[in-house]
Amino acid sequence: MVTLYQALNLILNVVWFVMIVHIIMSWLINFQVLNLRQPLVAQLWYGLNRLxxxxxxxxxxxxxxxxALDLAPLVVFIVIIILQSALRNNAGFFFQY
Known part of the structure; x- marks a missing residue:
């Protein structure tokens, strides 16, 4: 069961990181630091959007x-924090067996 806890925690951490990259990239695109006409930027942007x-x-x-204000990422961040906290609080339950 320890590996299940670790796997779920790893998935939540990866989603967190991908969301941070997506948000920073959206700011850079909106402030015209990055340009979607660049192939690498466009591939990364559309890939992150699809994920x-x-x-x-x-x-x-x-x-x-x-x-223009998208609150969906904020809600997903809150859900991730709640899930990580629930996993951490119930980790002792996994270790008992």
Missing amino acids: LEPLYNPIRRILPNTG
């Missing part, structure tokens, strides 16, 4: 429309 849209879309359907 994260399945997480964001259900939340976007629930949240009210806030215009």
Whole structure:
């Protein structure tokens, strides 16, 4: 069971890191530091979007429309923090068996 805890924690950490990269990249694109006409930037951007849209879309359907401000990543961050905390708190349960 220890490996299950470690695997879930690793997945949550990877999602966290990918979301941070996506958010920073979106800022750089919006402030025109990065250009989507560059092939590498475009590939990274569209790849990150394809990875994260399945997480964001259900939340976007629930949240009210806030215009240019996208709150879906914030909600996903909060869910990740809650899941990591729940895993950490229940880790002792996994180690008992």
